[in-house]
Amino acid sequence: MTLFHGLRPWVYPAPIQGWYSAWHKRSAAVLFAVLLLVPWIRIAGQPVFLADLGNRRLNVLGTIFLASDGVLLLLGGLFAVFSLFMFTSLFGRLWCGYMCPQSVFMLNLVYPIERWIEGTRGKQMQRDKGPWTWDKAWRKAAKWAVFIAIAVIVSMSFMGFFIPAPTLWTGQASATSYGVVAFFTAIWSTDFIWYREQTCNYICPYARFQGALTDDESLVIAYDVERGEPRGREAKARGGCIDCNKCVVVCPQGIDIRDGYQLECIACGKCIDACTSVMDRLGHDTLVRYTTEAEEHGATHQWLRPRTLVYGALLSVLTAAFAYVLWNHNPLELNVDRAPGSLYVVDDDGYVRNTFMLNVATRHLEEETRVYLVTVDGLPEDSQVRVRPIQLEASSRTTVPLIVRVPKDAVDGALALTVSVKGQEDSVSEETVFKAPRHGG
Ligand code: SF4
Numbered sequence: 001m002t003l004f005h006g007l008r009p010w011v012y013p014a015p016i017q018g019w020y021s022a023w024h025k026r027s028a029a030v031l032f033a034v035l036l037l038v039p040w041i042r043i044a045g046q047p048v049f050l051a052d053l054g055n056r057r058l059n060v061l062g063t064i065f066l067a068s069d070g071v072l073l074l075l076g077g078l079f080a081v082f083s084l085f086m087f088t089s090l091f092g093r094l095w096c097g098y099m100c101p102q103s104v105f106m107l108n109l110v111y112p113i114e115r116w117i118e119g120t121r122g123k124q125m126q127r128d129k130g131p132w133t134w135d136k137a138w139r140k141a142a143k144w145a146v147f148i149a150i151a152v153i154v155s156m157s158f159m160g161f162f163i164p165a166p167t168l169w170t171g172q173a174s175a176t177s178y179g180v181v182a183f184f185t186a187i188w189s190t191d192f193i194w195y196r197e198q199t200c201n202y203i204c205p206y207a208r209f210q211g212a213l214t215d216d217e218s219l220v221i222a223y224d225v226e227r228g229e230p231r232g233r234e235a236k237a238r239g240g241c242i243d244c245n246k247c248v249v250v251c252p253q254g255i256d257i258r259d260g261y262q263l264e265c266i267a268c269g270k271c272i273d274a275c276t277s278v279m280d281r282l283g284h285d286t287l288v289r290y291t292t293e294a295e296e297h298g299a300t301h302q303w304l305r306p307r308t309l310v311y312g313a314l315l316s317v318l319t320a321a322f323a324y325v326l327w328n329h330n331p332l333e334l335n336v337d338r339a340p341g342s343l344y345v346v347d348d349d350g351y352v353r354n355t356f357m358l359n360v361a362t363r364h365l366e367e368e369t370r371v372y373l374v375t376v377d378g379l380p381e382d383s384q385v386r387v388r389p390i391q392l393e394a395s396s397r398t399t400v401p402l403i404v405r406v407p408k409d410a411v412d413g414a415l416a417l418t419v420s421v422k423g424q425e426d427s428v429s430e431e432t433v434f435k436a437p438r439h440g441g
């Protein structure tokens, strides 16, 4: 592109139709649907997915996870990480080619829009080499404006997973939220307008881990050197490479797969569609295909191997642990904290007083206000408890003070208590300690 010409060889991928390109469209449809629709979908009045960082609450498919559900979140996170490890060891970089937002945006939005506004690959290259003209200026300006508009929509939609979409899109979110949207808009705009394939080559950590996550049995894109070489027009009859360069010009990473496997390859399969379209006309199979290193060396592909078996076992254990914790998941959460700055107070009437703060949260989603009573077990005779009943609406949290008074003679230093919050449908308890002066101390 003219403004950045000379900084790196600019990639002008040509369009190609084919079996793999059709899958790109399908995966793009899924990603766009998730990005644009999920923030608006609600179950029982709650977002189907919302990571509400301010309230330390995660809504997933009608289930609410609170900060105290760290074990579940950790298990879920580990499951996602090991799933990606397993997927990569089996299928190499298929994620990069078909599901990564970067590739999906580039292949299905950025390059098609660029071709729509600036014309074919040849026209783009010719125009970029030439001087600035009105034709060139308006096309560049129009293209960048569209890219920035898409970046705004993408960033707003992404923020919709953290802030309720209706709040965000009606301008009622905080200034910080819109600041984050502006930040991501700048990142995506830079990516769409300029950085592009370099994100995969230099920034993406997943691409860097490929060497450790894959082995000879992982799926890669490879060129059939044996049949393909020597290349040239005379190779036509035997189904060799006719050096048409089509697999190179369609490559969004700007590489020539005939040079062997390269770290830049995102396994998108565009070069397969290109070679298939050429070789079909000549009556031969494609020279570029998905395969494995092992198959290239004549071995049979092994799906089951130590690495995948270990990942499979780990995923099974994580799934079982997640199911167990989820099954025993209490819809009510209670934290008993001592009131700030207070250990105990000895009142004039001979009672020792402790003040606690009860932080109570509910995950129930029904449109009703539930009432909970607080009880304290483990108290000596004549003790006093002062606390008001707790009222909680769907998926809400509240803090109420709890005052416990115990006759001074009945407690020596400390007393173990159990605080319970009980409703008609759910209850929760937590241990705490009542503090008092030591007798004779
Ligand atoms: S070499 Fe083929 S699979 Fe790899 S990025 Fe280029 S077009 Fe996609």
Ligand code: SF4
Binding pocket: 228, 240, 241, 242, 243, 244, 245, 246, 247, 248, 258, 274, 275, 278, 287, 288
């Ligand atoms: S598309 Fe096939 S025939 Fe054409 S250059 Fe690539 S490998 Fe050779």
